[in-house]
Amino acid sequence: MRFFSTLVASVLGSLIALGLVIVFMFIFLIGLAFSGGEQAPRINRNSTLVFKLSGSIPENVSGDPFMQAFADESPFDLRDFIESTEKAASDDRIDALWIQVSGSALPWATAREVRNAILTFKESGKPVIASSSNYTMSENAYFIASAADKVYASPEALFEFNGFYVAAEFYKRLLDKLDVEPQIVRAGKYKGAIEPWEREDLSPANREQTVALIRAFESVFYTAIEESRGLSRSEVVNLAQNSAMMTARDAVDAGLVDDLLFRDEIETEIKTVSGFEDLSEDLELVTMSTYVRAVNVSKRGSRSDNIAIVYADGVIVPGGSDSGNNPFGGSSNIGSDTFRKAMQRATDSDAVNAIVVRINSPGGVAPAADEMRHEIELAAKVKPVIISMGSVAASGGYWMATAADSILADPLTITGSIGVYSLFFDVGDLFESKLGITYDIVETNPYADMYSGLRPFTADERRLAQRSVDETYGSFLEIVGENRGMTTEEVHEVAQGRVWSGADALEVGLVDRLASLQDAVDSAVRIAELDQDDYGIIEYPKPPTFFEQFENALNVRVRSIALKAASPLELETLNRLNLFDDLLSDYGTVQARMPFDIVVK
Known part of the structure; x- marks a missing residue:
């Protein structure tokens, strides 16, 4: 019986594997047919470049269209974004940049590089607009959005502006239940990597360094908001300490958001600041992924140097x-x-x-x-x-x-x-x-x-x-x-x-x-x-x-x-x-x- 069940599993696995190979070979041939004749997308004049701030931006991507289509790989990486934004600043076809916030999972150092790229674009004199939908705008997302000339939010959106935290996870009680005893040797009183296994909370030394770290992050965040929104440090600190969660209306009153607008109203604002004579014209939008492909930003390895x-x-x-x-x-x-x-x-x-x-x-x-x-x-x-x-x-x-x-x-x-x-x-x-x-x-x-x-x-x-x-x-x-x-x-x-x-x-x-x-x-x-x-x-x-x-x-x-x-x-x-x-x-x-x-x- 054991032999028979194993044999059946092996045969079934082989048949499914063969079927999957045939399916993916078919997909591959279709992909070749489409990619073989693909040309760089056309960018029309008076276009607005749209950056959808959602999820993360990887450091490096394969550029494989199959990874993008079937594995949800990002169509651009951090360098693509920075170089594309820089090119867009001097591109006569691009009139404005629209940052559409729907969540951000960027590490803070990456968020800062993204924000700096937006500030560089802003130096061109072209308008930069940021907006959130009905999602909650976190500090991380707002850190990026605050680089814009104007920040808009949906009337019913929530706005998080309540400081920073780090949550450390501990496994001592789990190990106790399993009757597993960790045995740890370390060098360095701040070396807290072992603490999750032997403690139920942060040691004083580990807490000291963690507090210092998030204070450093907080200081950079506060400085960015001060400079972008024209607020004093005391005003920013007071908002963070006394606002567990704001509504978008609270954020407008506090000077963190400029107005509460729906999408059609935001599009009208972009047309206005872009110099449209006829506001009834459709707004020409080009996504960041499309623009990356259009300008071929990196030309990686195409030079002799x-x-x-x-x-x-x-x-x-x-x-x-x-x-x-x-x-x-x-x-x-x-x-x-x-x-x-x-x-x-x-x-x-x-x-x-x-x-x-x-x-x-x-x-x-x-x-x-x-x-x-x-x-x-x-x-x-x-x-x-x-x-x-x-x-x-x-x-x-x-x-x-x-x-x-x-x-x-x-x-x-x-x-x-x-x-x-x-x-x-x-x-x-x-x-x-x-x-x-x-x-x-x-x-x-x-x-x-x-x-x-x-x-x-x-x-x-x-x-x-x-x-x-x-x-x-x-x-x-x-x-x-x-x-x-x-x-x-x-x-x-x-x-x-x-x-x-x-x-x-x-x-x-x-x-x-x-x-x-x-x-x-x-x-x-x-x-x-x-x-x-x-x-x-x-x-x-x-x-x-x-x-x-x-x-x-x-x-x-x-x-x-x-x-x-x-x-x-x-x-x-x-x-x-x-x-x-x-x-x-x-x-x-x-x-x-x-x-x-x-x-x-």
Whole structure:
């Protein structure tokens, strides 16, 4: 019976896989037919460029039409947006920019780059209008919208203007219920990455650094609102402290919003400020994605002289990068092997004159981060290498940055976190009390089962683990000190696992300059002595295409079909084993990683 069910599952999986391949081959041929004759969209005169602020803007996209059609990939990335907005400012066909707010999930550093691009467009003298529909406008969305000449809201919209917060998650009670005991060694009193496993709230040191971080974000936000809306700091602070949630009408009264208008009324306003003689004419709208395709902003790699942008996006792990459980979800980690190959391609290419490494990483496995740092060090011996920090470049993300010629960060980058830890779990009681599994260990040496996870550390074993972590921390301090021209003691004063905003990191000497990704590219162009108006961009590593991702999706699907033939007891056992595997994925490794996933809201 067991053989028969397995055979049926295998045959069924093969037939479904074959069917899916045929379907997607058909889609592929259709796509070729449409894409083969595709021409750049036509942009008419007196057009209004529409930027729909919804969700996120990725750092790098594949540009694969199948990913856009079937995997909901964004049709443009951050560089596309910035370059397109800059071109639109001088494009005679574009009369105005309309920011349509329907939610924002942008990291704050990314939001600031988007806002600065809008301010640059605004310098052209062309009107910029921002509006929200009946959605709630959050601080993040309003931060971007406030760059406009006029901000409009739907009469019944809500308006959030009540300060910032960070919610840290803790798992101690979960582990207690499972009879799992975390065993943690760390270097750095601010290294809070281990706190979710051993505490139920933030430690005083972790709370101190988190408060300082969100205060830095809040200050940048307040300054932007002051400058855009003509309010004093005291007025802005008072609004945030005393307005748990405003209506759109409250926002108008407070001077944060200009008027309450419906869509047709906003279109009339845009026609008026754009100089329409006949307001009954239709407003010609062109979406940002259409405009990106029309102006072919990047012309990436089309020149003889090029700047390479190498992306390090996600948690740092050994080996290759992967996209996690979601086959179409984008990269969830950056593998040291993937990064090494990307750096070597950029270094070896005669068409690449300088390299910008764009880091968006909270860190990860310390040896992998050091390997990535080494690859940057090798490249810097051949070509100029500049680090551009995105929303986060902390711990292992900062470690790898130290080998470059210069480090640039956004004021709202989360960086620093110079510290390390190792996380171990004693799951012996879980196996015995929850599963009824016991172990009798035979060993040849006293420490042979130290990392088995079946018993807690002895005092001597904890001392050995602590020594390993301390040695890695010492190496981290030395590497930073050598790069930053600081003594180990000076680095230790600003390290100990503490996170800093980009602005504060500049003050304590951890970065060289506050600058955007484009600023980093411009610096690389100057250092490489290239023509500012005649260079291309080559990006590494290349994001996977739809069909490269589809192969992974197919494997997942076939596996799920096979599992349907398993008995309930087998499924329960497998699920528990998967839980243990996830729980112990970092077991025994030295981690250089940020305290927790800091999301400022």
